[in-house]
Amino acid sequence: MPKMVRWGLPILLLMLLGGVYWGTAPAVKTTEAAKREFTDSTGRRVQIPARPQRVIALNASNLDLYYAAGGQVIGRPTTVALSAELLEKIKSIPQVGETSSPNLEKIVSLKPDLVLGVDAPFHHALVPVLEKAGIPILLQALPNYQSILQTIRQYGELTGNVDQASRSVAEIEAAVSRGKAKIAGKKTARALVIWGSPESFNMAMPQSFAGNLLTLLGAENVAQLSVAATGPMPYMPLSLEFIAKADPDVILLITHGADERVSEKFRKDLADHPAWQGMRAVKNSRVHKLPYQLFAVNPGTQVGVAVELLVGLLYPEAKR
Amino acid sequence: MKTLGIDPRVDLRNWILLGGAGLLLIAVLLGVSTGAVRVDIGEIIDTFRWSADVGENYQIIYNIRIPRVLVGALVGMNLALAGVILQGVLRNPLADPGIIGVTAGAGLAAMAVLILWPEQTFLVPSVAFVGALAATGLVFLLSWQDGINPLRLILAGVAVAAFFGGGMSALMVFHSDKVQGTVNWMAGGFQGRSWEHVRMILPYTVVGVSGAMFCSRYLNLLNLGDEAAKGLGVPVERVRFALIVLAALLAASAVSVAGLLGFVGLIVPHLTRLIIGSDSEYLTPCAAVFGATLVVLADTAARLIFRPVEIPVGVLMAFLGAPFFLYLLRKGVRK
């Protein structure tokens, strides 16, 4: 009997090999709808319907921006990082899984004609299978403020609701202008944004989203002073001594994850930590936490709220 | 003419093998019929008829589920076989594919791509494969001394793994915001696996399985110790080298397609040994079949338990498999 198995298993596998390599499957029928070419953030040129009717968004930002451009989705990610009113709107739309692990079967079964994802490996991995199924996918990176406006305008063309898109853009720009106006003429604030915990942290560089906002508001990001600022990484593990020397006016904290208690603990730990005691920001109680969904990931249309919050923290006297 | 009577174990072992094959078949069918979307047997059968008129779930069955289940089975087979070979050749019950550097090399290579060039994610399997073999080659180079000394190989493997592990940590520290993109691959899983992946791993499975089956006699002889094996005419150095290369190919192809799926290469050989004994002629095919079944069942469960959220397969296997294995150890099952 072992002889049978010894020959049987390899032969079976060989047959499978033959079938897999030389078998063919019928081609997927493509629809006759009008198409356009869209270049996503990664530089991929994708053929998508000129007016997509069945859109699935795989992450909060894309969902938010698509609605801001006057669109709707038929499938959404399992996330709460959205504004309350948007959450209410999409309550009954089918979920396709968490952003970092979307369920392929669910996506395909909803028969979308466009999928919006992010420039991250877990969405890149979906591309081959979705292509086979004839479903186009766009991978968008939203690294900074400008990209928000740009993306809303692009989505406006897809939804056909260019007016709505323009309105959303205008709203956002207005909110940002208001924030800037409040602080016009004030002394430049010196700030540091940390991500992590008091024992193991990274600083937000200008390329990160939070860093980008700081630059937008004309604040000085202390992390910029380091030589490492010339590198491309958005977060860097800078030395504590460097920070102590730079001595920022205000320290802002982001923890990964949306749990409020964790952020609060982070803030307390930092303020109590002996190594940080000597800094001006700690002494003046100017250590604040930033909400994850507004600063760690791109908040989309809520960037106005983010800016306002930031203004209040950087220039407390500007509140009046 | 057997005057000593029929070997009482042969029948039982054959039944166990047959049973294992049957179990694998059931597992595969179960895997293909399970998922976020309901499909029935009729639709599954229709998929194989390649008629021009395809049902609405055709895409899901043909392009998502079947390749996923197949990749799972092949990965399980490859990893289990690699484990059997390495444990036999290195005479170390704790040997698994990671011990020769495969996991470290694949991990570093894949992580580099995922973090630094995420738009080339489709390259990850090939890059991981090359990385795995490069690491194994390094381990060989470091430990070569007129042939392969098992202890030196293991020590070199540990050193290389540590070195590459350091590389991975460095990547994680300096790109902490991108780490999440790598987590799924590092844990090991079959999300999004397609016919491409099947094509990548299948040739190695064919070669590996054939090689392992035909060399099971050598594994039996190597179990007797180097001197006894040499005394019996086994060209020990050459055989050891060839078998380790075979194990490296099996493991590298599996890891490149599934990610760093641990546990299978280490535990499945032991599990199989407890059930069917140390005779490699039976142990090898049985481990292959059991490995495939385990991975397919685990993947199916991983998709099912919290649907539509999928747990990484490696996590599930560790949680369920380790206690089960401990239980078997305590019972000391022997047939």
Add this chain to the structure above:
Amino acid sequence: MSMSLAAHQLTLAYGEKVVAPDMSITFDKPEIVGIIGPNGSGKSTLLKALSHLIRPVAGRVLLQGENIAGFSRRKVAKWLSILPQAATAPGDYAVYDLVACGRAPHRGVFAALSPEDCRVIEEAIALVGLEQLSYRRMGTLSGGEKQRAWLAMALAQQSSILMLDEPTTYLDVHHQLEMMQLIQRLHTELQLTVIMVLHDLNQAIRFCHRIIAVKNGRIFADGDVETVMTVEQMRQLYGVEMIITQILHEGKKQLVCLPHDVCLPH
């Protein structure tokens, strides 16, 4: 089965360390040979060199007149069987499985056990008296039974020369005697040449036709029992004062050796 095995001016070394500078011996007829000598004198090394397990730094080993270095392992295995010291097998190998391993040099890599193979295996098991335990696992056997199983494996090789490295060291006196009597019987029935490294001098005296004494990597003495086992030679070989005398047992004279006292090193 006529055979000849000879070593010509062997120099044996482990890495840098030369263990045996110059050894020459010849075996050309079926006989039981005992190799004795102090620890570290090179006995096991000699055995390994003769069986092609290690390569000599200089000199040659000739098997049937040809240099053994030119033979493949398989070819050597058809002529020589070697039982290493403290050999271990996985606990769940059955006796039958272990003995079947002895057929390896005669089987193709892919071939299953032929009827001829099975016959040889069963014969070997019968020769050592383990028929009742054919399918018992090695892990459940006593020391003596295990050694007999290994012996059966060596017999299944159907070789002309049997090399045993300390075959009785780990056995109790009952099993030691059993083993030696078995070896003697096998030699007589199968006309095997048996070359064994022994520590027990009385076993060497009683069961061997020829004794080779090794000291510091050189052949100290080589001849029949009476010639080699003298008080003076033992004093020089081991640094031990021995009483060597003949005793009468059941009408037959038997040489025995009693280590008596340690003497000064020389």
